Amino acid sequence: MSLTLKNISFKAGDINILNDVSLSVKKGEIVSLVGPNGAGKSTLLNILTGDINPDSGGVFYENYNLNELTILDRSFYRSVMSQSQQIVFDFSVKEIIEMGWLDKGNAQFSEHFDQAVLDVSSVCQLDNLLERKFNKLSGGEQRRVHFARTLLQLWRPSDSMDPAYMLLDEPTANLDLYFEIKLMEIIKKKAVDNVGVFLILHDLNLAAKFSDKIALINKGKIVRYGTPREVLKPNILEEIYNLKMNVDGNLKVSYF
Amino acid sequence: MINSSFLKFVTSTQINLLIVFVLLLFLSFLLASSTGSYSINLIEYFSGNSSELQNKVFEQIRSPRVLLAGLVGASLGISGASLQGLFRNPLADPGLIGVSAGAALGASIIIVLGSSIIPDYIFGPLILPLAAVTGAASVIYLLYLFTKGFGYQGVTYMLLVGIAVNALASVGIGILTFISSDSELRGLTFWTMGSFGAANWTLVFPALLIILVTIFFLIPFSRQLDLLQLGEPEAYRLGVDVKKLKFRVIISSAIVVGVSVSLSGMIGFVGLVVPHLMRLIGGVNHNYLLPASAFFGASIMITADLLARILISPAELPVGLLTSAIGAPFFLWLIFRIRKT
Amino acid sequence: MRNVCLAILIIIFDIQSSCEEAINKSRIIVAGGSLTEIIYFLNEQEKLVAVDITSNYPKKATELPSIGYVRSLSTEGVLSLNPNLILGEEDMGPPLVVEQIKNTGVDLRVIQEDYSLDSITGKILCVGKILGVTEKATKLIKSKLQMNIDNLINVNLDKVNINKKVMIILGMDGTSPMVAGRQTSGNGFIGMIGATNIMNSFEGWKPVSAESILVENPDLIIITNRGLNNFGTIEKLAKHPSLAFTNAAQNLNILAIDGMSLLGFGPRTIEVANTVAEKLKSIN
Numbered sequence: 001m002s003l004t005l006k007n008i009s010f011k012a013g014d015i016n017i018l019n020d021v022s023l024s025v026k027k028g029e030i031v032s033l034v035g036p037n038g039a040g041k042s043t044l045l046n047i048l049t050g051d052i053n054p055d056s057g058g059v060f061y062e063n064y065n066l067n068e069l070t071i072l073d074r075s076f077y078r079s080v081m082s083q084s085q086q087i088v089f090d091f092s093v094k095e096i097i098e099m100g101w102l103d104k105g106n107a108q109f110s111e112h113f114d115q116a117v118l119d120v121s122s123v124c125q126l127d128n129l130l131e132r133k134f135n136k137l138s139g140g141e142q143r144r145v146h147f148a149r150t151l152l153q154l155w156r157p158s159d160s161m162d163p164a165y166m167l168l169d170e171p172t173a174n175l176d177l178y179f180e181i182k183l184m185e186i187i188k189k190k191a192v193d194n195v196g197v198f199l200i201l202h203d204l205n206l207a208a209k210f211s212d213k214i215a216l217i218n219k220g221k222i223v224r225y226g227t228p229r230e231v232l233k234p235n236i237l238e239e240i241y242n243l244k245m246n247v248d249g250n251l252k253v254s255y256f
Numbered sequence: 257m258i259n260s261s262f263l264k265f266v267t268s269t270q271i272n273l274l275i276v277f278v279l280l281l282f283l284s285f286l287l288a289s290s291t292g293s294y295s296i297n298l299i300e301y302f303s304g305n306s307s308e309l310q311n312k313v314f315e316q317i318r319s320p321r322v323l324l325a326g327l328v329g330a331s332l333g334i335s336g337a338s339l340q341g342l343f344r345n346p347l348a349d350p351g352l353i354g355v356s357a358g359a360a361l362g363a364s365i366i367i368v369l370g371s372s373i374i375p376d377y378i379f380g381p382l383i384l385p386l387a388a389v390t391g392a393a394s395v396i397y398l399l400y401l402f403t404k405g406f407g408y409q410g411v412t413y414m415l416l417v418g419i420a421v422n423a424l425a426s427v428g429i430g431i432l433t434f435i436s437s438d439s440e441l442r443g444l445t446f447w448t449m450g451s452f453g454a455a456n457w458t459l460v461f462p463a464l465l466i467i468l469v470t471i472f473f474l475i476p477f478s479r480q481l482d483l484l485q486l487g488e489p490e491a492y493r494l495g496v497d498v499k500k501l502k503f504r505v506i507i508s509s510a511i512v513v514g515v516s517v518s519l520s521g522m523i524g525f526v527g528l529v530v531p532h533l534m535r536l537i538g539g540v541n542h543n544y545l546l547p548a549s550a551f552f553g554a555s556i557m558i559t560a561d562l563l564a565r566i567l568i569s570p571a572e573l574p575v576g577l578l579t580s581a582i583g584a585p586f587f588l589w590l591i592f593r594i595r596k597t
Numbered sequence: 598m599r600n601v602c603l604a605i606l607i608i609i610f611d612i613q614s615s616c617e618e619a620i621n622k623s624r625i626i627v628a629g630g631s632l633t634e635i636i637y638f639l640n641e642q643e644k645l646v647a648v649d650i651t652s653n654y655p656k657k658a659t660e661l662p663s664i665g666y667v668r669s670l671s672t673e674g675v676l677s678l679n680p681n682l683i684l685g686e687e688d689m690g691p692p693l694v695v696e697q698i699k700n701t702g703v704d705l706r707v708i709q710e711d712y713s714l715d716s717i718t719g720k721i722l723c724v725g726k727i728l729g730v731t732e733k734a735t736k737l738i739k740s741k742l743q744m745n746i747d748n749l750i751n752v753n754l755d756k757v758n759i760n761k762k763v764m765i766i767l768g769m770d771g772t773s774p775m776v777a778g779r780q781t782s783g784n785g786f787i788g789m790i791g792a793t794n795i796m797n798s799f800e801g802w803k804p805v806s807a808e809s810i811l812v813e814n815p816d817l818i819i820i821t822n823r824g825l826n827n828f829g830t831i832e833k834l835a836k837h838p839s840l841a842f843t844n845a846a847q848n849l850n851i852l853a854i855d856g857m858s859l860l861g862f863g864p865r866t867i868e869v870a871n872t873v874a875e876k877l878k879s880i881n
Contacts, residue, residue, distance in 0.1 A: 292806070292808045293806060293808035293809040293811075293812050294808035294809075294811050294812050295812075309842060312842055313808060313811060313842065316838045316841070316842075317807045317808055317811070317838050317839070317842075318808065320838075321807075363771065366770075367770045367771075370826060370827070383827060384770060384771045384827070385771075434666070434669075435666075437650075437651065438651075439767045439768055439775075439821065439823060439824075439856060440768075440823075442767065442768075442775060442802055443767070443768045443770035443772070443775060444770075446770075446772045446775065446804055447770055447771050447772055451771070451772035451773060451804060453772045453773025453774075453804055453806060453807070453839070454769070454771050454772060454773070454839075456837070456838045520771075521771060521772070565806050565808070568799065569806070569809055570796060570798060570799070570805050570806065570809030570810075570812070570813065571778070571796075571798075571799040571803035571804065571805055571809075572772075572773050572803070572804045572805060572806050572809075574772075574804070
């Protein structure tokens, strides 16, 4: 069971953004996408979420072609966190988190709703911020709120076999070191609970420490795919990043 | 869909506020029904202590007018709140998308040129509302064409088209103003300032129609409007069909505004200020905001029309003048408040 | 009696310098429908060079070149027609344009008007004097208008219509009816027919709510032809809730009259007033 991209190509005007890319995220697996800026990472994510239609190739959510799924159905499979826009009206933190749940109208979920909100807030250490106004929070705090929202969207009763995938674009940006690690630990825990995680990361060390698989992308092509040990080799990295790189035995990547 | 979403996402404070607003509406309705130049009040009417003529005045002149004011006020309140949610802009106003200008242009054409282009009084006094709705519908169609079905380039583009339409309509109305005779000009001037003076039961039906439009096509989508505040991509990812939502809100608002303008001229500030005030008082989620804007908008409009009727009796003030006179300074105050924070 | 009245009027207007005979009067521009009417009444129309757009009677006048809307004239436009005499009423404007035209030395006269029977004859005499045809003017008034004038004077003296409640509506375009208050041509007309304007508590043309109309309860309602347009027939208008319950509507005492002849205060207004005054006598 996975989310899969098969032979995806995408052009913007005359420019080839993605060229015959294939990738998949299995349930319970953490896959990181790394690569230089402009390599096509965000575009790839947007095609996976269904925001953008590829020029060729297919996107599959487990057994279904994405095209067969309604917009609402898609939201049952996966939650997404990327760059957030400014929120004009003065919602409370609790209200923003609650937006993770559109209105599934599903009796099974609705009776658990309030508890689920408290649970994800607690996991993200937002308990005492719930009644605060979202716009008054710092950038890092706001990110954690959005993360809590994505967790809520994927909330399932513990015995559920329903699909759950998290797609995250630079989730640790703007977070201080403590929460950077805390967030990655939450993600790790989720994977243990059988959630499939797809991450775009800048930080190669974070990728090394927390991923099951790394996909290295450059100029619209996946140049390397495999375990961190297989992918994070100095010669490959140097060619891609144009920097002198060093990788030690513990997979610690250093570049200056 | 209304039940689960509404109850889950409205706080108990908000429910209490909504009850208060309903009571307020009821009170204003009672007051307006009992007051007017012609002496007849509700007690006399319902206890049977009134003459036949008094009954007729109450039934044919006063009640349709109060009802019309309430329905238009509620509709403008809801559509204003919806458009502010759609454009994610607290300054959005039903006039922004150019629809009221289109309606005004349609009506102006009839006021100034009517006798020379429409023969034989085909629709009677309904010709004016019909012309206004045609004007409004034309603008909606233009918006649809230019934004390729409301998807292209998002709401910013829509606003630009709205600005252009407003400008074009101004030119049209300007030309008509220029060629109009004194009496046509007077009629045009007063019409554009808004009035419920032409109210009768025939006109109440289109007003009922637009309220139903808001009830079926706007209120149930309150939750989706909430999610839209995170941004269009985010809302999509959370399961909202954003394109459909935009289409729905634009079309519904345009119909509501077009019909309102055609029934009672241009009445400004209600769609802009009422949602603001409701947010300040009770919160920003749309499940509360839309109904609150409806109830409060109706109360405001009924009261404004009451004042319009009695302040300089027997002459009338244009009701749009009153809503602007109260709305404009209030709006300035709101801006100061926002600047401070 | 009538000779004395006429004589007095001639003297009064003699004193007004704006009625002094014009030196050059071969090319006349007129801004004001009633003044154009008067020129045709005096049979001096060959001197007319151009008129404004409110000058729509007689039909021939519409064939003349147009100087546009009386309140927004253009200096160059007017002067390009080489007039030596310009006649207008108080609504001629904008004031800056009027000043400019005066400063070029062209003879520009503002003919006074106070919306009364006397002011109509006064206007005719004034224009006649300016054109140097005072005798013709007096003769024409005597032969064509005197009977109606006398009848109207009598109606006023005898106070036969004094208690009749009348209201004049300009139009009803999507607002409450636009009604004549004090200081309007409509108010003046009601004065001419010797009746009472029920809407005399405010000035100018204003919208009046249906309930207020009913409270005052007019016996006769006069509406312009243009105002009737949206309704088609008097019967349909009488059914409109704004008017339906009034005495006037119940008895179908509603008259639709051409706007310029009703409110222009030219020679036609005298005839129209007389007709209405007679009709009013038989009401109530």
